[in-house]
Amino acid sequence: MPLTEAPHPPSINSLLERIRPAVREREPYLVDHPPDIDVKLNQNESPYDLPDDLKDELAERFREVAFNRYPSEQPDRLRRALAGYTGHDEDGILIGNGSNELTYTFGQCLIEPGAPVVLPRPMFSLYEKVVRLEGGEVVGVPPHGEALTFDAEALCEAVRRRDPVLTVLATPNNPTGRAMSLTEVEAVAEAAEGFVLVDEAYTEFAETKSALALLDEHPNVLVMRTFSKAFGLAGLRLGYVLARPAVVRELMKARLPFMVDRMAEETALALLDRPDLLADRIRRLKESCRELTEALWAMRGVTVLPSQTNFVLFRAGHDPGDLLDRLAEKGVLVRDMSGYPETAGYLRVNAGTPRENKAFLDALEKILHATGP
Ligand SMILES: Cc1ncc(COP(=O)(O)O)c(C=O)c1O
Numbered sequence: 001m002p003l004t005e006a007p008h009p010p011s012i013n014s015l016l017e018r019i020r021p022a023v024r025e026r027e028p029y030l031v032d033h034p035p036d037i038d039v040k041l042n043q044n045e046s047p048y049d050l051p052d053d054l055k056d057e058l059a060e061r062f063r064e065v066a067f068n069r070y071p072s073e074q075p076d077r078l079r080r081a082l083a084g085y086t087g088h089d090e091d092g093i094l095i096g097n098g099s100n101e102l103t104y105t106f107g108q109c110l111i112e113p114g115a116p117v118v119l120p121r122p123m124f125s126l127y128e129k130v131v132r133l134e135g136g137e138v139v140g141v142p143p144h145g146e147a148l149t150f151d152a153e154a155l156c157e158a159v160r161r162r163d164p165v166l167t168v169l170a171t172p173n174n175p176t177g178r179a180m181s182l183t184e185v186e187a188v189a190e191a192a193e194g195f196v197l198v199d200e201a202y203t204e205f206a207e208t209k210s211a212l213a214l215l216d217e218h219p220n221v222l223v224m225r226t227f228s229k230a231f232g233l234a235g236l237r238l239g240y241v242l243a244r245p246a247v248v249r250e251l252m253k254a255r256l257p258f259m260v261d262r263m264a265e266e267t268a269l270a271l272l273d274r275p276d277l278l279a280d281r282i283r284r285l286k287e288s289c290r291e292l293t294e295a296l297w298a299m300r301g302v303t304v305l306p307s308q309t310n311f312v313l314f315r316a317g318h319d320p321g322d323l324l325d326r327l328a329e330k331g332v333l334v335r336d337m338s339g340y341p342e343t344a345g346y347l348r349v350n351a352g353t354p355r356e357n358k359a360f361l362d363a364l365e366k367i368l369h370a371t372g373p
Pocket of ligand 1: 098099100124174199225238
């Protein structure tokens with residue numbers, strides 16, 4: 001057929017039809033941000049920005065950065081600093097543009113079409129998205145009843161039965177706030193022939209031990225962490241994976257180069273140089289989360305789940321969407337967790353500063369008092 005007979009330009013619909021079905025079936029990851037929000041407690045961020053003296057120091061350091069040059073493929077100084085911070089071999093560290101970016105790399109590297117991936121439920125939605133984008137099969141493992149704790153036995157059983165290329169344990173978990181013990185994580189690692197990714201985004205707030213302790217004995221364990229939560233650098237996008245060097249080498253083949261910019265590296269280095277500042281923030285946020293949990297417990301008709309993170313899940317016998325809107329009208333933003341069947345009816349609120357917690361609790365109290373049970 002002569003080229004001129006093809007309709008030109010192609011219609012937008014015919015173009016959209018050419019997009020992979022695995023993409024078209026999904027929704028973009030968008031987080032609502034209504035106007036006039038003064039108290040933002042919906043994304044498990046730290047309420048603490050870097051102090052001014054540290055920002056001034058960084059502005060000086062940025063002056064020395066060559067903006068016209070590509071960064072090195074791996075930010076070497078940060079890798080060295082993280083080796084010191086974690087006690088892990090430098091060659092076994094991979095730094096990414098937030099841990100989300102590394103999750104995509106795991107998908108690219110590990111998941112063939114049809115490959116089973118074991119995911120406890122409910123869990124951070126990005127994992128399911130990546131599995132589906134790569135054409136893998138999600139093998140969901142439900143939690144223990146209403147308490148929403150991990151069912152470690154069921155996880156081991158699913159891993160033995162399905163032999164997944166990848167099992168992901170986000171512990172402590174988002175959105176439940178629940179954590180697995182190190183013994184439970186090890187049991188899953190022992191049951192698995194494939195990789196077990198332990199996402200420790202909230203580990204700094206937890207009482208349970210890190211899976212770092214398993215890396216020597218279990219070559220299939222991968223530990224992933226982020227600078228977005230306890231470190232308070234969500235806006236800069238930094239995460240990292242700790243694994244065997246041979247595994248890191250393979251992961252590097254699948255990913256885009258230059259994912260970590262020079263300014264993010266400088267900032268992380270400056271923060272790692274201030275362990276007292278970090279320790280103080282972690283202490284404050286743990287305290288803030290404990291106070292939030294206790295205050296919610298004390299409210300009539302409110303159910304709260306104990307949490308090992310910087311956020312809590314609660315429900316108040318009201319339609320969660322309606323409650324979210326009413327809180328937003330009062331300038332407080334939380335997250336509706338009804339998208340997961342296991343957490344239908346729940347809202348999630350992260351620990352803020354004392355002022356923010358008070359604003360949230362006062363607003364909730366007023367709404368519940370005005371509307372009754
Ligand atoms: C379990 C879990 N993993 C990873 C992330 C994302 O981390 P990052 O900001 O490093 O991409 C989140 C963010 O909420 C999370 O809850």
